[in-house]
Each structure stands twice: as C-alpha cells, then as structure tokens.
Amino acid sequence: MSKFLNxxxxxxxxxxxxxxxxxxxxxxxxxxxxxxxxxxxPITDKYEAFKQEEEERLKTEKQDVSSDVYFIKQxxxxxxxxIGIIHAVANNLKHLEFESxxxxxxxxxxxxxxxxxxxxAFLEKDETIRVTHESSAQxxxxxxxxxxxxxxxxxxxxxxxxxxxxxxxxxKPFPIVHGKTSEETLLEDAVDxxxxxxxxxxxxxxxxxxxxxKD
Numbered sequence: 030m031s032k033f034l035n036x037x038x039x040x041x042x043x044x045x046x047x048x049x050x051x052x053x054x055x056x057x058x059x060x061x062x063x064x065x066x067x068x069x070x071p072i073t074d075k076y077e078a079f080k081q082e083e084e085e086r087l088k089t090e091k092q093d094v095s096s097d098v099y100f101i102k103q104x105x106x107x108x109x110x111x112i113g114i115i116h117a118v119a120n121n122l123k124h125l126e127f128e129s130x131x132x133x134x135x136x137x138x139x140x141x142x143x144x145x146x147x148x149x150a151f152l153e154k155d156e157t158i159r160v161t162h163e164s165s166a167q168x169x170x171x172x173x174x175x176x177x178x179x180x181x182x183x184x185x186x187x188x189x190x191x192x193x194x195x196x197x198x199x200x201k202p203f204p205i206v207h208g209k210t211s212e213e214t215l216l217e218d219a220v221d222x223x224x225x226x227x228x229x230x231x232x233x234x235x236x237x238x239x240x241x242x243k244d
C-alpha cells in the first residue's frame with residue numbers, strides 16, 4: 030500500500046503499517062500520529078443483513094455529514110483496497126505531502142467538486158491509478174484477484190474530519206458517522222468500531238487493521 034502511494038507521487042513521510050492487536054499495549058507500539066485506519070473484514074450473511082438494516086435506518090435518521098468529507102463510490106470490482114486508500118488520503122491532505130507531478134494529487138484535485146458517483150466514473154477512466162494498483166497488487170504475498178472474481182473480503186476506511194469519526198465504504202450510499210474523535214485518539218476510536226465488526230461475526234478470523242502513520 031505504501032509503495033502504491035509512493036508510485037502515485039505521495040512522499041513517504043506517512044506509511045501504512047499493521048496493527049498487531051487490540052490491547053492497549055499493542056496499540057501503543059503503532060507509530061503516532063495516525064491519520065487513517067483501514068479495516069479488512071469478511072463480507073458474511075450477518076454483515077450484509079446488518080448493512081441493509083443500517084442503510085434503511087439512516088435514510089430516516091438523518092446524519093450530520095460534513096461537506097468536507099471526500100467520499101467515492103466503488104464501481105470497479107475488487108478495488109476496495111484502492112478506494113480505501115483514496116478515502117484515507119483524500120481526507121488527510123492537510124497532513125500528507127506530494128511530489129509536484131503526483132498523479133494521485135491531480136486526481137483528487139480534479140474530483141474535489143464531484144459527487145461520489147462522478148468520482149467513481151472518473152476513477153474508472155484513470156489508467157494511471159489502475160495500472161499502478163495492478164502492479165502493486167502483484168507484488169503481494171498472495172495472487173491478486175481479477176476485477177470480476179468474487180471475493181468475500183472488503184476494505185473500509187476510518188478518518189477524522191472536523192472532530193468526527195467517519196466510516197467510508199464505497200459499497201455504501203453515504204459515509205457513516207461514529208461520533209467524536211481527535212487526531213490523538215483516532216486509532217483507539219476506530220479500533221472500538223472495528224471491535225463491533227468482529228463481535229458481529231465472532232466465528233470469523235479474517236480481520237486485519239492497518240494504520241496510516243507518520244513515518
């Protein structure tokens with residue numbers, strides 16, 4: 030993930046790293062500050078039922094979502110990792126640094142005024158991000174799935190925008206607000222939400238948490 034960002038022109042002053050456990054002692058070894066947290070989790074029947082229930086509930090219970098939140102829909106198969114990274118970066122531009130010719134920075138600038146669906150359509154046509162994604166994915170320890178292959182694991186991002194913790198999932202119609210947070214407590218606050226995901230499917234073990242930290 031860090032190499033993917035570096036290839037797209039983000040300077041390596043911030044790096045992705047694994048969160049090895051949820052106990053305070055293990056959270057304390059994660060480099061700080063943390064500006065985004067990514068969760069990889071299994072898409073199960075329990076989760077899909079919850080997702081549908083949540084969507085219906087939030088259609089009537091209006092959320093107060095800041096206009097500063099950058100949100101993009103996922104319309105490309107098996108691109109949740111890329112979408113998660115875009116969500117992490119786009120909502121932290123004040124922290125991150127980019128090369129002058131950064132293709133990712135240019136993409137974010139061009140799409141900054143678009144709605145989530147327009148951003149998705151723009152991403153579909155962006156060959157640089159797609160090719161870089163495929164190249165980086167092939168360097169992983171497991172074979173990367175094709176865009177049309179069915180995969181039951183999914184990435185989402187947690188970010189702090191205006192002191193609120195947002196869950197950003199390109200499969201959902203809108204961001205999810207999880208309450209107050211801060212630059213100092215983002216990791217712990219996001220992990221508390223991750224624990225809810227795990228408790229929803231206690232028999233599943235395929236959960237991974239990744240933090241974007243200052244190097």
